[in-house]
Amino acid sequence: MSPVFRTRLLLAGSLSALAFCATAATSYGPQLQGFSYPYPVHHYRFNSQGQALDMGYMDVAPTVAGNGRTVVLLHGKNFCGATWDDSIKALSGAGYRVVVPDQIGFCTSSKPDHYQYSFQQLAANTHDLLASLGVSQATLVGHSTGGMLAARYALVYPQATRQLVMVNPIGLEDWKALGVPWRSVDQWYQRELKLNADGIRNYEKNTYYVGRWKPEYDRWVDMLAGLNQGPGHLKVAWNSALIYDMIFTQPVYYELPQLKVPTLLMIGDADTTAIGSDIAPPEVKARVGHYAVLGKQTAQRIPGSRLIEFPGKGHAPQMEDPAGFNQALVKALD
Secondary structure, three states: OOHHHHHHHHHHHHHHHHHHHHHOOOOOOOOOOOOOOOOOOEEEEEEEOOEEEEEEEEEEOOOOOOOOOEEEEEOOOOOOHHHHHHHHHHHHOOOOEEEEEOOOOOOOOOOOOOOOOOHHHHHHHHHHHHHHOOOOOEEEEEEOHHHHHHHHHHHHOHHHEEEEEEEOOOOOOOOOOOOOOOOOHHHHHHHHHOOOHHHHHHHHHHHHOOOOOOHHHHHHHHHHHHHHOOOOHHHHHHHHHHHHHHHHHOOOHHHHHHOOOOEEEEEEOOOOOOOOHHHOOHHHHOOOOOHHHHHHHHHHHOOOOEEEEEOOOOOOHHHHOHHHHHHHHHHHHO
16 A cells, blocks of 8 residues: 555544444445345456556346347446446347446446546556457447546547447536636545435435436445445545546547547436536536537537437436336447
């Protein structure tokens, strides 16, 4: 463990212990040990930035005659591979092999003491994982932060990308350039240390689900809260802070017109997600996170792209309306 991170652990220890005792109900290990995934989790072990890392993933075979094609599902910042459960079933039932990784810093994967996070690095990790599985070309489906990653993957590896699908991707605007204040990594870290189930639920209800809540969403709140408040609490919070800094400071927005692969946008048009809008001045907050506008604008900026909108749906249409979303996804891929 690095001296800097050891110091951080000591300084945050009292706060962490207090928060854990006060709010923890269920807790999971630092790689989400104890939380049940819908399919077996495998582990891709590799070296990156001078350290051994472990990338969890699901690899689900078609449940009908295979069509020879692979779909890679990329999760968002406050999601995990497990949250793609319904889409995995639909795609494997339509003949696709489905690979669902958890990125480094997330869920069932390593939480390193130090890591220079970039979308290029995560794309390279994903590309290496797929190569190890014998997948030379795939359809990339990315949700939220996974949409930013999928776009970066398609830009770096166009020959390996059969199709690109972005589901309510963040990064369709440059919040920093629009006036959203910057947070330091240390400020993000202090914010992440305080996460609990009530805070997660309230944020997701108001931002992701347009004020509507379904009982089935509680499982995903439990997943995040249990990971954040478990024995890996400090490492989880630190990696989360580094990832937020990556999201905020590395926009893919300006490069979207350079995409050369068939691209589909699937947008819940009531989404209001915008990183950092919670500390933005009112006049800035009022002009960011409008997916009803962003979806249409982005479709015009990406050559030859298609747009499917889900009226009245929020940040995660694949979870709000699994049947409708998956029917549209399978039809579009075919």
